[in-house]
Amino acid sequence: MLKRTFVAGVAALGLAVTFASGAFAAGHDFKIVYIGKNTGNPYFDSITGGFKDACAKIGCQFEFVAPATAEATSQIPLIDAQVQKGVNVIAIAPNSPDAMNQALDAARAKGIMVLAVNGDLVGNESHRDANILPVDFTKTGPNQVELMGSLIGYKGQIAILSATTEAPDQNTWIAAMKKTLESDPKYKDMKLVATVYGDDQPEKSTTEMEGLLSNYPDLVGVIAPTTVGVAAAAQVVQQRGIADKVHVTGLGLPSEMRDFVKDGTVKAFQLWSPYNEGWLAAYFADGVINGTIKNEVGAKFDVPTLGSITIGDKNVMNTQAELTTFDAKNIDDFSF
Amino acid sequence: MTTEPMTSPSEPITPSVTDAAPARPLWQVILIRPVMMTVVLLILEPIVASIFWPQSIDLQYILSTFTLTAPLALMALVLTLVIISGEIDLSPASSMALTACVFAAVLQAGLPFPLAVVVCIGLGFVLGLFNAFLVVYLRLPSLIATIGTLTFYRGLAQVLAGDASIKFPEWYQGLNLVTVLGIPVPDLIVTLAAILLALLLSATIFGRQIYQTGTNEIAAQHAGIRTRLIKTALFVTLGVVSALAGMMFTSQLGTVRYDLGLGGELQMVLMAMLGGTYIFGGRGSILGTFLAAWLLSIMTNAMNTASWLPATQFCLLGVLLIVSIIITNFIYSRTQR
Numbered sequence: 001m002l003k004r005t006f007v008a009g010v011a012a013l014g015l016a017v018t019f020a021s022g023a024f025a026a027g028h029d030f031k032i033v034y035i036g037k038n039t040g041n042p043y044f045d046s047i048t049g050g051f052k053d054a055c056a057k058i059g060c061q062f063e064f065v066a067p068a069t070a071e072a073t074s075q076i077p078l079i080d081a082q083v084q085k086g087v088n089v090i091a092i093a094p095n096s097p098d099a100m101n102q103a104l105d106a107a108r109a110k111g112i113m114v115l116a117v118n119g120d121l122v123g124n125e126s127h128r129d130a131n132i133l134p135v136d137f138t139k140t141g142p143n144q145v146e147l148m149g150s151l152i153g154y155k156g157q158i159a160i161l162s163a164t165t166e167a168p169d170q171n172t173w174i175a176a177m178k179k180t181l182e183s184d185p186k187y188k189d190m191k192l193v194a195t196v197y198g199d200d201q202p203e204k205s206t207t208e209m210e211g212l213l214s215n216y217p218d219l220v221g222v223i224a225p226t227t228v229g230v231a232a233a234a235q236v237v238q239q240r241g242i243a244d245k246v247h248v249t250g251l252g253l254p255s256e257m258r259d260f261v262k263d264g265t266v267k268a269f270q271l272w273s274p275y276n277e278g279w280l281a282a283y284f285a286d287g288v289i290n291g292t293i294k295n296e297v298g299a300k301f302d303v304p305t306l307g308s309i310t311i312g313d314k315n316v317m318n319t320q321a322e323l324t325t326f327d328a329k330n331i332d333d334f335s336f
Numbered sequence: 337m338t339t340e341p342m343t344s345p346s347e348p349i350t351p352s353v354t355d356a357a358p359a360r361p362l363w364q365v366i367l368i369r370p371v372m373m374t375v376v377l378l379i380l381e382p383i384v385a386s387i388f389w390p391q392s393i394d395l396q397y398i399l400s401t402f403t404l405t406a407p408l409a410l411m412a413l414v415l416t417l418v419i420i421s422g423e424i425d426l427s428p429a430s431s432m433a434l435t436a437c438v439f440a441a442v443l444q445a446g447l448p449f450p451l452a453v454v455v456c457i458g459l460g461f462v463l464g465l466f467n468a469f470l471v472v473y474l475r476l477p478s479l480i481a482t483i484g485t486l487t488f489y490r491g492l493a494q495v496l497a498g499d500a501s502i503k504f505p506e507w508y509q510g511l512n513l514v515t516v517l518g519i520p521v522p523d524l525i526v527t528l529a530a531i532l533l534a535l536l537l538s539a540t541i542f543g544r545q546i547y548q549t550g551t552n553e554i555a556a557q558h559a560g561i562r563t564r565l566i567k568t569a570l571f572v573t574l575g576v577v578s579a580l581a582g583m584m585f586t587s588q589l590g591t592v593r594y595d596l597g598l599g600g601e602l603q604m605v606l607m608a609m610l611g612g613t614y615i616f617g618g619r620g621s622i623l624g625t626f627l628a629a630w631l632l633s634i635m636t637n638a639m640n641t642a643s644w645l646p647a648t649q650f651c652l653l654g655v656l657l658i659v660s661i662i663i664t665n666f667i668y669s670r671t672q673r
Contacts, residue, residue, distance in 0.1 A: 039646050068646035071598040072501065073589065077404060081640035084397050098501055098591040102510070166499065 027290045028059040030088035032282060034117065035078050036066035037093045043274055044093070046336040047118060050278025051091070057304075058286045063087075072096035079103040083110055089285040091115040091132075091278075097122045104128060113288060117281050118274065120316070129288075130295055130315040132281050134272030135323055137169065140225065141176025143270060143323045144250065145187060148221050151247040151267055155189040156220035159212050161233050161250070163200040163226040173225050193219070198229045205232035213246065224250035230269060234260040254326050254334040261331050268327040275336055276319035280306060284317065370612025370664040371624040377610075377656075378631045385638040392638035399523055402633045403512035403588060406522035407432065407581035408597065409629035412604040413526070413533050414574045416625040419608055420537075421567055422550035422617030423471060423478040428578040429600030430489035431463045436582030436592045437493045440502035449508075457579045463489060464575020468568040486601060494594040501593040504586055511587035522584050526629070529577075534622040546570070550617030606653065607632060610660045614668055 034051055036044040048064045055062040065082070067074035075095055080103060082090055090112055094100060097120075104114050104127045116131040125131070148158060160177065162170045174195060181187045193216050198205025205228055212219060213236070224230035230250035234257065237248050243265045252269040260266040283303045287293030293301045299311045309317055326334065360368075386393045402409075411428040418425050439456035447455065463485070470481040514521045537543035548556040549563040556563050586592045609615065610631065611624025632653075639649045 033643075063643050065640070065643050066645065068650070069598065071595045072591075072593045073404070073596070077401065077637060077640050080397075080401050080404075081392075081637055081643075084394065084637075085391050085641050085643075096501060096591070096593060098503065099589045099593065101590055102513075102588065 028286060029061070030285070030289055031061045031063070031086070032089040032091060032285055033063045033065060033082050033087045034278065034281075035075050035082070035090065035092040036064060037095055037119075038070045038074075039066045039068060041066075046274035047093075047278040049336070050273075050275040050280075051282050052278070054279045054282035058282060060282060060286060062282070067095075070095045072099040076100055076103045079107055083107045083112060087112060088289065089113045089115065091117045091281050091285075092128075093118045094121055098124050101127045113285060115281055115285065118277050125314045130284065130311070130317065132277050132284070132317050132319070134274065134277055134319050136318050136321070137172065138176065139322060140251075141173045142180045144173070144223050144225060145177050145180045145190075147249050147268060147270060147325060148223050148247070149187055149190060151249060152190070152221045154187060157191050157193045157216055157218050158221040158223065159193055159216065159219055160195040161205060161209055161212070161222055161224040161226075161229045162195060162197050163229060165197050170225060177223065198224075198226075198232060200226055200228040202228060202232050205229045206236055209233045209236045213240070213242075219246055221247045221249070224248065224252075226251060227253050227256065227271075230266075231256045231260075234266050238263070238265040251323075252326075253336065254331055255336060257326065258331055261326065261328050268325050270323040270325050272320055272323060273334075273336070276306060279303070280309065280317065280319050284309075368667060370614075370619075370660075370667050371621050371627070373660060373663050374611050374624050374627045374631060378627050378634075381631060381635055381638070385634070389638050389642045392634075392641040396518075397637070398634055399519055400512070401637045402526075402630065403520045403522040405603075405629055405633040405636075406512075406526045407585040408600045408603050409526045409607065409626070409633075410529055410581045410584070411574065411578050411600075412607040412625050412629060413529055413622055414570070414577045415604050416608045416611070416613050416620055416622060417533065417537065417546055418567075418570045418574055419613050419615065420550045420617055420620045421546050421563075421570055422553060423567060423570075424482065424605075424615075425467060425478065425571060425574055426482040426601040426605070427463070427467060427485040427489055428574055428581075428604065429597040430486045430493070431460060431575055431578040432582040432585065432600070433592075433594055433596040433598075434463065434489045434493040434496070435460045435579040436586050436596055437497040437502065437594060439579075439583060440504055440586065440592045441496065443504065443508075444502060453583070456583060457576055460575045460577070460579025460582075461572055462575070463578070464572040465568075467575065468571035471571065472564050472567050490594065490598075493596075497592070497594045499594070501591045503591050508587055509590040511584060522588070525584065526626070530622055530626040534626075537622055542566070547618055550619075552618075603632065606657055609657060609664070612660070612664050612667075614664060615661070619668055 032055065034048060051062045065078050067078060072095055075092065079090060079100060083106060090107055094116055101124055108114055114128040116128045120131045121128055160174055162174060178192060181190055181192055194212060196208040196212060198208045209232055212222065222233050224233045230248065230252040233248045237243050237246055238260060248266050249269045251271050253271065257266060257269055280303055284293060287301055288295050293299065295315060297311055297313060297315060300308055303309055306319060311317055382393050415425060415428065435456050438459055439452055442455050443452045467482055467485055470476050471478045512520050512522050516524055537546065545561045545566055548561055549566050553563050585596065607628045608625050611628035613620030613624060
């Protein structure tokens with residue numbers, strides 16, 4: 001695991017810091033809660049893991065809570081409850097960009113730091129202190145096109161296997177992919193022939209993938225910017241044994257894609273690390289509480305394993321500049 | 337009612353089969369009724385919570401968090417009347433979402449506020465009337481008919497508002513922050529509505545007719561009670577109240593999305609059942625539902641401050657519901673009203 005290589009160093013460093021600044025140790029013993037979108041969502045386990053590990057290092061107390069449904073108001077009682085409990089930091093993956101304004105304002109009025117993690121209060125940024133996103137999402141589309149191009153020698157017919165027709169992130173990425181393909185002469189020989197939707201269901205994604213293969217016999221590549229889609233597409237290619245003809249890539253979870261990468265079905269795919277979002281959020285909160293980080297646009301600070309982080313426009317931070325590319329060489333370093 | 341002691345088995349007189357059951361002692365009449373279970377729980381809950389999660393037992397917290405339950409509680413009070421009349425309505429949470437979305441949309445389109453209120457309440461009236469049309473005039477089972485409108489109304493709300501939220505003007509926001517004697521206005525509205533509805537149910541002819549309609553509709557009709565009119569009135573009232581609840585809720589949120597109060601119908605039924613309302617009609621009380629709403633709110637918030645995940649919370653609420661239904665049925669089967 002990537003972080004593990006740093007653990008020894010960080011632990012030693014942490015020990016030294018604790019020793020040196022023993023007087024300030026109380027400042028690190030703050031309470032931080034992460035309010036997820038809903039329970040039963042494995043993606044959040046990874047973010048929670050980052051929070052937990054960071055808090056174990058820092059010395060803060062971490063707790064994860066989430067409502068049963070991702071309905072707009074479902075997180076409000078949880079925010080109220082955490083305020084009542086007296087936490088110091090509320091990190092939240094917001095289910096609504098605006099329904100929680102009042103609840104979050106009440107929390108901030110009591111001196112609680114509010115961080116949006118893995119999603120933002122778009123248009124209501126003044127109701128939170130800062131926002132942590134895995135990666136600058138405007139780069140997702142171009143990154144994916146470049147990866148596809150490198151796999152197929154920048155030539156041939158490609159298709160996109162997406163999630164649902166209405167998913168805003170998917171549509172932003174697809175639009176960016178189309179724009180990249182059209183505007184950059186590097187990709188002039190790559191032709192996008194179809195965009196299909198598997199609704200993030202394994203069966204439907206499989207059916208759509210098989211449809212693509214029979215409708216476009218000259219297809220050389222499929223981009224599936226969704227974890228369900230890319231796994232389903234890889235499964236189809238594996239079963240048909242056509243990995244040398246059709247290249248599958250997209251956004252996938254290393255844990256789900258490991259076998260496909262090992263047997264050569266998938267050469268490479270991309271994603272960010274949800275783990276790092278929790279890790280960064282905890283370190284950021286600790287820094288702001290203890291005065292080592294100034295929460296203002298343009299400020300820079302160092303986070304163990306992540307390196308230098310810059311607070312961008314509207315107090316948004318990214319854990320990484322570009323998507324991480326996973327291939328046979330590095331996939332065993334990641335466990336999420 | 338007499339308070340004679342029950343005949344003991346040792347007495348030589350054997351009552352004949354046709355004899356009426358002995359009257360219950362007065363203390364039983366007063367104490368053994370489903371609403372007492374809610375009262376006991378409501379007393380017990382803060383004691384338990386104060387031992388395990390002392391932070392959750394704070395009057396200010398209890399009052400301010402009830403504002404989130406208030407819209408559902410308001411509708412649950414009227415729903416109690418519908419259930420007593422022998423029907424059920426599962427659509428109010430959806431009507432609330434639809435009327436609130438329309439309310440926000442017409443306000444945003446520049447309609448003057450009073451006119452927007454009329455549109456909103458008028459729509460609530462129409463939605464309630466449509467339920468009544470299906471149940472009372474087409475004689476469809478209310479459970480099925482209102483599951484239909486539950487889906488239909490929320491679908492309409494999503495068609496109208498899309499997936500995005502509609503904002504309300506700044507001045508309209510924050511009704512829950514306005515307090516009278518330290519009590520948030522939504523809490524007061526629910527309390528006031530409970531008092532009015534309790535009076536209506538227990539002290540007016542109309543109220544008694546609701547009970548009779550639910551106990552035995554045919555008999556009530558033979559007695560000259562216009563049961564269909566009563567049911568229509570109740571469905572329409574619930575529609576109007578769902579519009580009012582939506583106006584109250586959106587003032588607190590400052591925004592509305594089609595999923596407002598999603599799944600709220602189950603909480604409302606839970607309030608009514610926990611308050612001792614008999615699902616087959618004819619029995620129940622406003623006091624029970626009112627207390628159950630507070631019980632649910634206090635319990636949920638205590639579990640939230642304890643950071644219990646939803647699955648655990650649902651288990652406890654489910655057990656509570658099952659136990660409450662068993663007790664309610666047991667008491668009603670053993671007693672006369």
